[in-house]
Amino acid sequence: MSAVTGVLDVAWARTWVQAAAVAVADAKDELTELDRQIGDADHGFNMDRGFQAAAAKVVDAPAETVGDVLKLVAMTLMSTVGGAAGPLYGTAFLRAAKVTTAPELGPDDVVALLEAALEGVVARGKAAVGEKTMVDAWTPAAAAAASARDAGADAVGVLEAALRAAEEGAASTVPLLATKGRASYLGERSQGHLDPGARSTVVLLAAALEAARA
């Protein structure tokens, strides 16, 4: 089952997960290095373990909706990642799964997916914008997605807008002082570094767009 360009259906969701696994593997060393600077140097390793497992699971698991695929990803990440990214991304995918029950996602559904994921990350991590976390990438991504939808973009256009905003949001974490997570122990020394979770958020959204264009 291969994805059809521009159609965000179950095949797209499966392709997204495969693309994410490849992209995370490529970014493994980068993510680990970012995490070495301000954390415990396990983010790349943990994300790679989680997404390799998720990719293996979704290949032939039965799924009727995009949400079925995302739920499987959520459960797999929860039980395999091993770091804070497990419950954070796990909850994000789980909440996203609940709002993606249509067989094919339109612009509204993509916005709903991103907003639900953001809500999941915030509910689990209790972080707000400006605290140097993945919330700094998810928040502008969800907002830009809604704006693009309002401006008449199609589903792929909404994803594009979300990715661009996530990239800018991730870049905005560099000068920030971390007050959440392991990086908060570093205090002022956390400034001047890109947040690894914000970076991995960009990697995942880029994979979603890549899958939609495949």
Add this chain to the structure above:
Amino acid sequence: MTAARTRLVLVSHSDALARGVADLAGQMAPDVDIVPVGGLADGALGTDFERIEAAVVGAPGEVCVLADLGSAVLTTQAVLEMVDDDIAARTHLAPGPFVEGAVAAAVAAQGGAGAEALVGVVREAAAAVATAAGAAAVEASPAAAVPSGAAPGDVVARTVVVVNPQGLHARPAAEVAQLASGLPAAVTIAGVDATSVLALMTLGSTAGTELEVVARGPGAAESVEAVVGLVASGFGEV
């Protein structure tokens, strides 16, 4: 409260840390089911969703979970979001210091405290740790020492001298806390809550120290007698 004691689940990034704290807490709570869940299945550092889930779901009754850092807390919260509602309802995550919280919770669980009460015990442990560290900004909870239901007129005070050479170290403090938690009146020793093993330990009372024991509320006299009697007995160390 004679049903199964509350299970303690200790979630850490490190297997060695979880097991070590379980040993330490278990020393003072021989009948409490303490389940260490440390590291990942392959021994690496991290937190293991499935083993936390198994420890929570497999418990015969109430569960109190303590977690060390970031992902241990987040993963436990994710587990509680995913399990059935009845299991989530009987399980409480207690935020607080991992070592001191586990010791205090174990002693309280040994005395029959439920999971929700253990969350309060761990919170008090956090205050005791902060006080010991000199963080004067953290206020000890006066509510713990004087329950609102206590009759104001019913106050009995007595002084007792610590006689055992080692003073109120961990084991005697645990014995006092256990005794005090079963007494009808609210008891303080030298101004601290007698049911809090950590508060008692932070008194640093050595042999020869005079301690004022105060009980408030119904059964104040017998409560004071019981605590004074235990301290004066020397805890089997004289």
